[in-house]
Amino acid sequence: MRIDAHQHFWRIKRNDYGWLTPELTTLYKDFEPDDLTPLLNRHNVDGTILVQAAPTEAETLFLLQLSEQYESIKGVVGWVDFDNLNAPKSIVKLSKHPKLVGIRPMIQDIEDIDWMLSPAVSNTLQSLSQHQLVFDALVKPQHLKNLKLLIDQHRNLKVVINHGAKPNIKENKLHQWRSDLSAFRDLPNVSCKLSGLVTEASNDWQAKDLFPYIDTIFDVFGEQRVLWGSDWPVSLLASSYTKWFDTVERYLTQNNLSKARVFGGNAVSTYKLKK
Template sequence: MRIDAHQHFWTLARGDYGWLTPELAPIYRDFGPGDLAPLLARHGIDRTILVQAAPTEAETGFLLDIAARTPSVAGVVGWCDFEAAAAPEAIARLSGNPLLVGLRPMVHDVADESWLARPALAPAFEAMVGHDLVFDALLRPQHIAALLTMLARHPTLAIVVDHAAKPDLASGEIANWRRGMSAVAAHPQVFCKLSGLVTEAGEDWKVETLRPVIAHLLAVFGPDRLIWGSDWPVVTLRVSYSRWFETATDLLADLTAAERDAVMGGNARRLYLSHRGRN
């Protein structure tokens, strides 16, 4: 099974996408299953993981409704307020929908770089463990230290780092990112998404711009903990869905067929679906 483990749908009229402004003209419109279906068919992608794009439970409900009527969507990564006193109850309620496979606070928009390390978030993380949900860590290199603190406190929480923690490919200054991701990868319950990289790479990016990042991720996580995702439609700020798919295929060309299959679907199925009884 080939799985796109990171894609979005949205309807602007919902009004809860604070980051999505007219300045982002290529993606400042509605996107739904009908827009994505031809791309999935073109590249032989069987299922997707639909990921939140607004920090509201209302949007999570909206995505779960889409998933319920869209066979290609295997699961939803939603949102809840991790800081709320009632977060464990909210997580229990949301997890009652079998299509919910994970949760994602928008960490990279939080002003406090140490937010993930706050002890007050522990009840929410423990509730995720109790309900077999994946924590999608949307962060930047400056948040890795807090992630490491959180990992030490919650060693059984399944985690995937979205967009490889957004290395600063535009400047090429990735030494701190390399050290941080090496430390994160030392925790065996952590996976990493190969997604969102071209958006960080700058307009003049080339495949070779990404190769050192992919090589490092393969070295520290191995092909059994890397997961491909498109980050569509955000990816179209830089390239087409097809161009990113082809670029990823090129970057993974030295893997065995079995390893490529794992990155392009098998690992996502194992993390999000199989051992949670979703699919």
């Protein structure tokens, strides 16, 4: 299957998207499955991983409900309150849904850079591991050192770093990010999403601006642990769905990398999707 491993849907009236304000004119409207379907068909994408965009369990239930209505949604990455002592119980309950494949706290928005190393988070991560759910790590470069410590403490936890940890491409801050990302090279339980790079680049980005960062992701994770995702519709701030897809396809062709793995196979195996 060809899988888009990272996309979102939202309804403004649900009113729990704290980051989604009218100033984001491109994004401040509803995005529903029927809006994405033509793009999936154009690029022969068989299904998607639908990822949370609001830090509420109501969001998770909303996404799971959508997954029951649309066959194209192969898996859902939801949210639970990691700081709540009842978070493991929430995970037990949510994990009974066949489409729930992972959980994602919005670490990039948490002020305390050491939050992920707290005992409460550790307990919740243990529950994720026990129920064979993926930990989607929405982190920035400054979180990578702590993320490595977290993973060292949870060796059985399957982790997917979102958006390559959002390197600052606009200011060409490649070297420290590359050094910190390299710490995950020999960790087979850690994968990385090739997504979200366009919104970290300049508005007039060209493929050559992204390629050093894509080079690094493949150097560290190899073609066996990289999952392509569109980050649609957030990506619309910087790119069309087609432009990003074509950019990655061209890169894979030029570097003789497996399109079958990057455009789907790795997502199927990482999230244990049903074919």
